[in-house]
Amino acid sequence: MAMTNLQDLFIHHLKDIYYAEKKLAKALPKMASKATEEPLRSAFEEHQRQTEEHVKRLEQVFEQCGQKASGTTCPAIDGIVEEGEELMKEAEKGEAMDAGLIAAAQAAEHYEIARYGTLASWAKMLDMGDAQKILHKTLEEEKQTDEKLSKLAMQQVNRKAA
Numbered sequence: 508m509a510m511t512n513l514q515d516l517f518i519h520h521l522k523d524i525y526y527a528e529k530k531l532a533k534a535l536p537k538m539a540s541k542a543t544e545e546p547l548r549s550a551f552e553e554h555q556r557q558t559e560e561h562v563k564r565l566e567q568v569f570e571q572c573g574q575k576a577s578g579t580t581c582p583a584i585d586g587i588v589e590e591g592e593e594l595m596k597e598a599e600k601g602e603a604m605d606a607g608l609i610a611a612a613q614a615a616e617h618y619e620i621a622r623y624g625t626l627a628s629w630a631k632m633l634d635m636g637d638a639q640k641i642l643h644k645t646l647e648e649e650k651q652t653d654e655k656l657s658k659l660a661m662q663q664v665n666r667k668a669a
């Protein structure tokens with residue numbers, strides 16, 4: 508697809524994050540099953556539910572653009588998920604696995620935060636107020652998830668010190 512203006516760029520990135528969200532919705536249950544500590548497991552389960560909601564919200568934005576919802580391969584999220592899969596194969600269950608899972612999940616959240624931040628700004632520039640609100644809502648949830656993961660990592664550090 509030729510990207511000649513901001514509208515084209517917006518749609519392209521919408522397809523990119525749509526692909527990424529669907530990929531993450533599939534990866535999160537596996538991450539939950541590998542988590543050792545209960546709070547981490549339930550954080551992944553909760554974010555899996557949020558991620559399904561993010562997919563639906565993107566479908567609303569596609570609709571507002573008069574576009575059929577569809578994804579385009581996102582090599583960045585493929586790489587992040589692949590790293591996570593390698594880790595799940597190689598890390599020993601327990602502390603190392605949990606620390607690695609948090610690191611992998613934060614890489615994914617940071618990618619999403621970058622994408623949603625940009626998409627929300629572009630929606631504003633394109634005078635798409637409703638889309639901007641929807642994208643911003645998801646952006647806030649991704650940020651909260653990232654903070655929660657940071658707290659879980661700190662709790663792990665503190666448990667170790669105790």
Ligand code: FE
Nearest residue numbers: 528558561619
């Ligand atoms: Fe998401």
Ligand code: FE
Nearest residue numbers: 616619649652
């Ligand atoms: Fe997320």
